[in-house]
Amino acid sequence: MNKNVSIGACGVGLLLSLLGGLSGCAGEQARGPNAAAVRLESQATGKVYVAWSEARQDDGGLVVTGVLQRKDRVGPPIKATVEVAIVSSQGSILNQAQSDCLYVPPRRVNKVQGFERFTVRLPTVPPEGSRVRVVARAG
Numbered sequence: 001m002n003k004n005v006s007i008g009a010c011g012v013g014l015l016l017s018l019l020g021g022l023s024g025c026a027g028e029q030a031r032g033p034n035a036a037a038v039r040l041e042s043q044a045t046g047k048v049y050v051a052w053s054e055a056r057q058d059d060g061g062l063v064v065t066g067v068l069q070r071k072d073r074v075g076p077p078i079k080a081t082v083e084v085a086i087v088s089s090q091g092s093i094l095n096q097a098q099s100d101c102l103y104v105p106p107r108r109v110n111k112v113q114g115f116e117r118f119t120v121r122l123p124t125v126p127p128e129g130s131r132v133r134v135v136a137r138a139g
Contacts (some may be wrong), residue, residue, distance in 0.1 A: 023071040039131040040064075046138030047071050048080045048104050051115060053134050062086070062122040068104050068136055069115045077103040080138045084120040097122050104138075 006052045042050040053066030080103075085096035099118045107114030126132060 029057055033094050038126045040061075041131055041133050043133065043135045044071075046080075047078055047127070048136045048138045049135055050097055050136050051080070055060065057125055058121075060123070060125065062125055062132070063130050064120045064122070064132060064134060065118065066134065067115045067117055068102060070104050072107075073107045075106055077105045078138050080104050080136060082118045082120055083133075083135045083137060084122060085133045085135075086124065086126045087124060087131050088127070094126070094130065095124050 028099050038045040038055060040053055040055055042053060044050060048070055051067040051069040053064060055062055055064045057063075064072045066082075068080055068082065070078060079101055081101060083096065084098070086094040088094050097120050099120050101118045102118055105113055
């Protein structure tokens with residue numbers, strides 16, 4: 001009896017983790033007082049992508065942090081940058097900023113490393129109804 005209950009609990013836990021993983025990072029909500037007003041959109045170009053990102057309000061501006069990861073597993077570190085832009089509900093760019101150059105190492109089997117963290121600060125807080133576009137560019 002206990003064996004069946006533990007297998008059922010494991011199955012429910014696995015199902016919940018799969019459903020949580022399907023949400024993706026293409027549309028994450030920003031955190032902080034303005035959380036309902038801002039939506040994060042991730043895009044990738046080249047061999048790197050935004051594995052996850054989040055935004056928070058800080059000192060009258062917005063700080064976007066996250067992780068870049070490679071699509072491939074071999075080769076030297078890839079030089080990349082992250083561009084963050086606040087886009088209004090009409091589609092115009094209100095403000096934008098770029099990270100410093102990052103070097104994303106290769107992913108290795110059974111190793112923790114294989115990603116690079118980024119932080120981009122924008123001097124303004126996004127207005128109601130706008131979205132924050134996070135773009136990873138390799139090269």
